[in-house]
Amino acid sequence: MGTLRYLAERLIGRAEAEGDLRGLKGEGQPLPQPEGGAFVDPVEAAGFRIMAREGALPPEVILAQQANALRAELKDESDPEARKALMRRLADIEMRRAMRMEGRRRGRF
Numbered sequence: 091m092g093t094l095r096y097l098a099e100r101l102i103g104r105a106e107a108e109g110d111l112r113g114l115k116g117e118g119q120p121l122p123q124p125e126g127g128a129f130v131d132p133v134e135a136a137g138f139r140i141m142a143r144e145g146a147l148p149p150e151v152i153l154a155q156q157a158n159a160l161r162a163e164l165k166d167e168s169d170p171e172a173r174k175a176l177m178r179r180l181a182d183i184e185m186r187r188a189m190r191m192e193g194r195r196r197g198r199f
Contacts, residue, residue, distance in 0.1 A: 094133075131195075134194070138150075138151060149190050150187055150190045150191055153184075153186055153187035153190065154187060156183050157180060157183045157184055157187065160176055160179055160183065161180065163176055164176045164180065
């Protein structure tokens, strides 16, 4: 077990023993799924949350937000040509996001 994980487990155990984790918002509910699914490193996810709270978003998160906005537009669009254009833009964004995530996974970013 890594040092960071060991330290985190000890701190969580201490907080549980002292009752610091009782009565928190969301207690007893499943944790929200991180953006990006199961392939997001928990440490990176925590870093992303801190960056987002401070207003500094990594490119992957910005691309995910853009993709979500395009999906919403696509849902409401009825013109076939406009739908095709939106789908091309969405595919491009999803490809760039996947490339960034793969690069991060391989340690390139």
